[in-house]
Amino acid sequence: MGIMISHHTRTRVPDGPSTAQLAAEVEGRLRQADKLVLPLEQTLDLLAQLQEFELGRFLLHNRGLNGYWTSYIFQYSPGDATSSPVEHWLLNNSLLRGGRERFHRFKAQVAECVTEAAVLASIPCGAMDDLVQQDYRSVERFTLVGVDVDAESIELARENAAKHGIVQHCEFLVRDAWQLDLDGELDLVVSNGLNMYESDPRRLAALYRNFSRALRPGGQLLLSFLPPPPPPPWEAPDRAGEWDRYGVTEEDLRNELSLFGDILQVRYLNFATEAEVRAQLAEAGLTVRSVTYSSTGVMPIVSAVRLS
Numbered sequence: 001m002g003i004m005i006s007h008h009t010r011t012r013v014p015d016g017p018s019t020a021q022l023a024a025e026v027e028g029r030l031r032q033a034d035k036l037v038l039p040l041e042q043t044l045d046l047l048a049q050l051q052e053f054e055l056g057r058f059l060l061h062n063r064g065l066n067g068y069w070t071s072y073i074f075q076y077s078p079g080d081a082t083s084s085p086v087e088h089w090l091l092n093n094s095l096l097r098g099g100r101e102r103f104h105r106f107k108a109q110v111a112e113c114v115t116e117a118a119v120l121a122s123i124p125c126g127a128m129d130d131l132v133q134q135d136y137r138s139v140e141r142f143t144l145v146g147v148d149v150d151a152e153s154i155e156l157a158r159e160n161a162a163k164h165g166i167v168q169h170c171e172f173l174v175r176d177a178w179q180l181d182l183d184g185e186l187d188l189v190v191s192n193g194l195n196m197y198e199s200d201p202r203r204l205a206a207l208y209r210n211f212s213r214a215l216r217p218g219g220q221l222l223l224s225f226l227p228p229p230p231p232p233p234w235e236a237p238d239r240a241g242e243w244d245r246y247g248v249t250e251e252d253l254r255n256e257l258s259l260f261g262d263i264l265q266v267r268y269l270n271f272a273t274e275a276e277v278r279a280q281l282a283e284a285g286l287t288v289r290s291v292t293y294s295s296t297g298v299m300p301i302v303s304a305v306r307l308s
Contacts, residue, residue, distance in 0.1 A: 146158075191221070227300065
């Protein structure tokens, strides 16, 4: 697998209950649930398989991804070896593969912003692959700014930049995205996913205002959002065709909702319509330039500009 990161300490689960203890607690909750997407025995089998590989154990403890595992997923290539059947499914059949596609679409749009003396920021940066993996040979002066509240992710980004030979062009800030303290300094802000963790409209508005304030006039914000999906086809058969654009089978969707919903109860499922995102960005003083969707019509990327 083409993973650049070598320090696997970042894959460890946090201090606290062991994986077995945590899994037992989850099993107890599942056994008491009134309704599950999959039959109980299948759900428990999926829970057991999650404990067999590092990514699964990390998800079980954290209900989300850090910079290391985000990079791991985005740098995976179909055909690369995996450590278990469930990990193979996660990387090849779950909606994570759509997030990987979106990451590469982000990179393509960032490439258009690589100009002389540009100041480009990734917030939160994680491993900062979106900026570090660009081609800077056509410019002499540029600055990359990595901002993340997680100090380990900042160190990961620093190592990543050093391996690409561009760390001398980088600045790193351990800082909350809602408290950037940047005023008109950036030509580009890339934010891939942070808004999906936040469901409070007031905090989203504050986040977008912070991004806007950090940009120079003419500066660009690139972000994405999660449009509300249709109901599962087994709950609304008359709308089953709407799932065709997602490119997932009903079996994959059931596994998705069982793993990320019933078992993990993930924290990053804040849905928003395009109209809602446009309105929030306008309120923050940003003008939407484009909204581009994937080839299947999902995973939108928004380009918005601060005009003044």
